[in-house]
Amino acid sequence: MYVKTVEYEDYNGEKRKDDLYFHLTEAELFRTQVSTVGGFEELVERIIKTRNVPELMKVFEDLIHKSYGVKSPDGKRFIKNEEIWNEFYESEAYSVFFMELLTNDVEAAKFVNGVIPKRLRDQMSNEEIESNKKKLAAELGVDVPATTVPADKAIETQK
Secondary structure, eight states: OEEEEEEEEOTTSOEEEEEEEEOOOHHHHHHHHHTSTTOHHHHHHHHHHHTOHHHHHHHHHHHHHHHEEEEOTTSSOEEOOHHHHHHHHTSHHHHHHHHHHHHOHHHHHHHHHHHSOHHHHHHHHHHHHHHHHHHHHHHHTOOOOSSOOOHHHHHHHHO
């Protein structure tokens, strides 16, 4: 779950500070993944590389819409429906949040990574690490074991 605190001025001129909640379940992420040619990650990478701002805006709008919701008081549900979406979309909080995603690469990356379920994010991270190790080993022409011993532990075992 990605939680973002935004500060904005509402339409009555009042200063506000709200926590916004975004989350995709594994099922929602799977639907997004299979409905996107090449998968969601490839789409985002392609857009970033080409600097296609209009396309990137569409992706963020869609991802925000799919992931925005409110937690139930007991924490058992993450509620998403059109009424909740419209309440957020029609607020200045949405505008502030959306513009930050478009103008701040770090926050955009945090958002995309944050809406992915933790279990999948951890799994993807491990797979990416293994993939990067294999690519580096191939470039260097060496074999790298699938799991490596941290440098500080390697020194201890050599003693």
